[in-house]
Amino acid sequence: xxxxxxxxxxxxxxxxxxxxxxxxxxxxxxxxxxxxxxxxxxxxxxxxxxxxxxxxxxxxxxxxxxxxxxxxxxxxxxxxxxxxxxxxxxxxxxxxxxxxxxxxxxxxxxxxxxxxxxxxxxxxxxxxxxxxxxxxxxxxxxxxxxxxxxxxxxxxxxxxxxxxxxxxxxx
Amino acid sequence: xxxxxxxxxxxxxxxxxxxxxxxxxxxxxxxxxxxxxxxxxxxxxxxxxxxxxxxxxxxxxxxxxxxxxxxxxxxxxxxxxxxxxxxxxxxxxxxxxxxxxxxxxxxxxxxxxxxxxxxxxxxxxxxxxxxxxxxxxxxxxxxxxxxxxxxxxxxxxxxxxxxxxxxxxxxxxxxxxxxxxxxxxxxxxxxxxxxxxxxxxxxxxxxxxxxxxxxxxxxxxxxxxxxxxxxxxxxxxxxxxxxxxxxxxxxxxxxxxxxxxxxxxxxxxxxxxxxxxxxxxxxxxxxxxxxxxxxxxxxxxxxxxxxxxxxxxxxxxxxxxxxxxxxxxxxxxxxxxxxxxxxxxxxxxxxxxxxxxxxxxxx
Ligand SMILES: Cc1cc2nc3c(=O)[nH]c(=O)nc-3n(C[C@H](O)[C@H](O)[C@H](O)COP(=O)(O)OP(=O)(O)OC[C@H]3O[C@@H](n4cnc5c(N)ncnc54)[C@H](O)[C@@H]3O)c2cc1C
Ligand code: SF4
Ligand code: SF4
Numbered sequence: 143x144x145x146x147x148x149x150x151x152x153x154x155x156x157x158x159x160x161x162x163x164x165x166x167x168x169x170x171x172x173x174x175x176x177x178x179x180x181x182x183x184x185x186x187x188x189x190x191x192x193x194x195x196x197x198x199x200x201x202x203x204x205x206x207x208x209x210x211x212x213x214x215x216x217x218x219x220x221x222x223x224x225x226x227x228x229x230x231x232x233x234x235x236x237x238x239x240x241x242x243x244x245x246x247x248x249x250x251x252x253x254x255x256x257x258x259x260x261x262x263x264x265x266x267x268x269x270x271x272x273x274x275x276x277x278x279x280x281x282x283x284x285x286x287x288x289x290x291x292x293x294x295x296x297x298x299x300x301x302x303x304x305x306x307x308x309x310x311x312x313x
Numbered sequence: 314x315x316x317x318x319x320x321x322x323x324x325x326x327x328x329x330x331x332x333x334x335x336x337x338x339x340x341x342x343x344x345x346x347x348x349x350x351x352x353x354x355x356x357x358x359x360x361x362x363x364x365x366x367x368x369x370x371x372x373x374x375x376x377x378x379x380x381x382x383x384x385x386x387x388x389x390x391x392x393x394x395x396x397x398x399x400x401x402x403x404x405x406x407x408x409x410x411x412x413x414x415x416x417x418x419x420x421x422x423x424x425x426x427x428x429x430x431x432x433x434x435x436x437x438x439x440x441x442x443x444x445x446x447x448x449x450x451x452x453x454x455x456x457x458x459x460x461x462x463x464x465x466x467x468x469x470x471x472x473x474x475x476x477x478x479x480x481x482x483x484x485x486x487x488x489x490x491x492x493x494x495x496x497x498x499x500x501x502x503x504x505x506x507x508x509x510x511x512x513x514x515x516x517x518x519x520x521x522x523x524x525x526x527x528x529x530x531x532x533x534x535x536x537x538x539x540x541x542x543x544x545x546x547x548x549x550x551x552x553x554x555x556x557x558x559x560x561x562x563x564x565x566x567x568x569x570x571x572x573x574x575x576x577x578x579x580x581x582x583x584x585x586x587x588x589x590x591x592x593x594x595x596x597x598x599x600x601x602x603x604x605x606x607x608x609x610x611x612x613x614x615x616x617x618x619x620x621x622x623x624x625x626x627x628x629x630x631x632x633x634x635x636x637x638x639x640x641x642x643x644x645x646x647x648x649x650x651x652x653x654x655x656x657x658x659x660x661x662x663x664x665x666x667x668x669x670x671x672x673x674x675x676x
Contacts, residue, residue: 152515184503185659186502187656206364206653251484267507287361305511308513
């Protein structure tokens with residue numbers, strides 16, 4: 143079921159669609175720290191990711207509808223682009239945080255926020271729960287302008303599938 | 314009679330930017346808005362905006378609004394709120410009603426119309442039941458009044474408005490049961506649909522609402538699949554357990570004042586239907602009347618701001634407030650920004666549609 147173009151029919155891109163886009167770069171096990179992964183595959187007039195990056199690791203260029211291109215060698219994993227992206231289309235990932243766990247840091251704009259150490263349901267691009275994850279850090283600083291960034295670890299088998307976590311119930 | 318160089322009608326992003334640009338050039342500007350608060354759509358937009366740094370991309374709409382209001386204040390721009398513009402006469406007189414009872418006629422050397430757009434309705438059996446509302450109304454409820462319109466929502470329309478309001482309803486704590494879209498493809502930016510989808514909301518393309526059920530409020534909605542000719546396919550109906558239906562079926566430019574004044578119209582289906590003809594400087598067929606923002610063709614806040622600047626600049630220049638050289642430089646800069654915003658797979662169509670309007674003879 144992952145063979146069709148799905149972004150414009152079901153709302154989220156399939157892996158096939160992403161893999162066909164050269165701008166989608168998923169770091170492999172050689173990367174020693176989390177780096178930005180961008181899932182922005184439509185030509186829209188937008189470039190805050192580029193202007194947010196202090197080390198110029200993201201390039202959109204003078205034509206603001208160009209797709210953003212990341213240089214993962216330059217990326218320090220600071221997360222500024224994650225919070226700056228109005229499309230919430232960027233997260234940080236590292237395949238081998240430990241031997242068995244991958245690492246993700248994703249934008250989250252729902253309340254309540256999870257707590258450090260909490261076990262949460264990790265979801266794929268279609269909102270399906272694919273595994274559990276453990277919250278490592280919840281970063282909410284002024285510079286992120288009310289977008290929290292949640293850092294979590296989860297089983298390496300789901301490395302590429304996980305993109306975010308399920309909303310928590312309100313009390 | 315009250316006299317002003319320039320009267321701007323509407324204090325959304327287009328109107329505010331028009332007033333700021335004109336006041337910066339030295340013109341005496343008055344803004345009127347029928348709302349109790351200035352800012353138009355901006356104060357409902359709690360999300361970070363698209364665009365480039367020059368358009369304050371990455372900044373939330375509400376914060377852009379605050380910034381523009383501060384600039385307007387610093388420039389001593391006069392703002393009359395609770396003031397509805399009811400008509401334009403002799404091309405230079407604006408009749409307004411303040412606080413719903415005081416009638417005032419303002420003599421304006423130039424008028425800039427920045428009245429925005431109105432939401433389109435969709436009708437189906439049950440559409441008059443309480444709980445059916447425009448997506449914009451739902452957005453006002455959650456983001457201005459902080460009340461949920463309902464717990465279980467069905468969104469009709471997958472353009473940016475439909476998906477952004479869906480996302481904000483989720484943020485406000487509602488469940489969005491589905492987004493239905495009659496067209497075979499989703500309309501909104503992929504990054505917006507993706508964040509709604511990863512929250513678990515299903516999208517149904519090629520589907521529409523057949524009927525809303527309930528006696529004194531909505532209890533469910535019947536959704537049906539459409540064939541290639543957009544006709545419902547019998548037997549494909551299914552029912553969704555919802556208490557609210559939001560409609561985001563596009564916007565129509567709020568052109569009443571412009572056409573009442575006698576501005577010539579052009580039809581532009583891509584931009585929302587009949588719009589006042591205008592040239593690159595945002596001047597209409599009546600030389601004292603300018604337009605900007607959604608009323609000149611439905612686009613975005615970013616384009617509305619640039620068009621506003623263009624209209625304010627041109628109106629001030631026509632009154633002799635700018636040196637030709639300064640005018641040229643600003644004109645080129647604003648035009649450049651507009652072209653940049655109207656590029657790419659979503660923008661190109663709008664760029665062509667705008668070109669067609671400008672090219673349609675003034676008549
Ligand atoms: C849900 C949603 C999400 C959006 N997200 C984005 C986004 O991310 N980025 C982006 O760039 N754009 C976005 N937009 C679009 C943007 O909000 C509009 O394009 C923009 O506000 C248009 O600006 P405007 O000044 O033309 O009109 P408006 O903001 O609608 O302002 C018009 C003003 O005119 C006043 N008015 C109208 N008639 C009269 C009258 N007769 N007398 C007195 N006053 C009058 C109204 O009260 C209002 O204040 C979004 C819109 C919606 C609905
Ligand atoms: S995480 Fe930091 S360094 Fe890496 S691309 Fe984003 S802003 Fe640049
Ligand atoms: S900021 Fe986000 S939505 Fe905008 S171009 Fe960059 S990745 Fe895409």
